[in-house]
Each structure stands twice: as structure tokens, then as C-alpha cells.
Amino acid sequence: MGDTGKGYVTTQVKGTLGYMDPEYYMTQQLTEKSDVYSFGVVMLELITAKAPIEHGKHIVRAVQEAMGDPIGSENLDKILDPAMGLGSEVGGLKKFVNLAMSCVGESAADRPTMGEVVREIENILDSAPVNKKMDTKYSRSSYEEANDESPLHSHDTEVFDVSYGSFPFHIEHQYAN
Numbered sequence: 001m002g003d004t005g006k007g008y009v010t011t012q013v014k015g016t017l018g019y020m021d022p023e024y025y026m027t028q029q030l031t032e033k034s035d036v037y038s039f040g041v042v043m044l045e046l047i048t049a050k051a052p053i054e055h056g057k058h059i060v061r062a063v064q065e066a067m068g069d070p071i072g073s074e075n076l077d078k079i080l081d082p083a084m085g086l087g088s089e090v091g092g093l094k095k096f097v098n099l100a101m102s103c104v105g106e107s108a109a110d111r112p113t114m115g116e117v118v119r120e121i122e123n124i125l126d127s128a129p130v131n132k133k134m135d136t137k138y139s140r141s142s143y144e145e146a147n148d149e150s151p152l153h154s155h156d157t158e159v160f161d162v163s164y165g166s167f168p169f170h171i172e173h174q175y176a177n
Contacts, residue, residue, distance in 0.1 A: 040103025
């Protein structure tokens, strides 16, 4: 059951520990900012090559403790996956870490929207390629263009019947202009 006008969905949620928005545990409501939080955790996984929860410690807390505040380039070596063979001199890496940390902010109000995250990643890629040994030419369509062309954004109500194992369920969605 969803209330798209209010910006959240009410349903029984099963999520993976470590990826769930801390506010969900208090409000029992998922929002777009809940997805931003989960994406931020994935970004931290990419940087650190660590699981969301390791040795009883959440990746967000581990990075916060290692990096300090404010995040400085000299601290990047403390969290970077050594197998990446990157150093703190890699352009854009500090911005990427800062973006990831903004995504996992305690309060949803402090987190960027997913569109803002996409634009910032595009800006990071435009200003400082992640690996200068790679061909830096790439193509992309903007977040908005991809969403406008998506068949799921037809502005009509569509109904999907989905079955995961022996638990079929019914999903309705409607996208407003």
C-alpha cells in the first residue's frame, strides 16, 4: 500500500542489515532518502572493499572513525582498498568519499536526492577521471533523460504480479508529473 503523495511507502519491508536507513527503524517508513542511504553504503563498500557490517562494526561508523572530521586527503589511505592500487592523490576520490558520507547521513533531511548524487558523480568524473591509465572517454545519459525514457514512467498506473519463490505479491505504481 503506497501513498505517493506523501513520498513514502507503507509495506512489510525486509532489508539487509547494514543497508537499512537508520530512520526506518524509528518511523517504519521508507522514502527516496532511504534508497540514498543504501546507495551510500554501496559506495563505501566500493571504496573500502569491506562488508556493510564487519566484526560487529558498521561500515559507516568505521569510515567516520578512520577519516575524522573534516575528511582530509591524508586520511584516505586509512580506508582505501589496497587492492585498488590507488593513492590519496587520485583526483576526485576525496569528493567521492564526501559524497558517500553525505548519502549515509543520520537524518534523511541532510542527505542529497538521488538526482543530486548522480549529478555529483558526473561532475567528479568530468573533473578528475578515477583512473588516468584508462580511456577517459565515456558516454552517459543524464539521470533525468534515463527516467523520462523508461517504460515504467509512462504516467499511467501499471500493475505487476511478481513472484519470488512461493511468495507472490502484487505491486502497483503510479508516477505523477
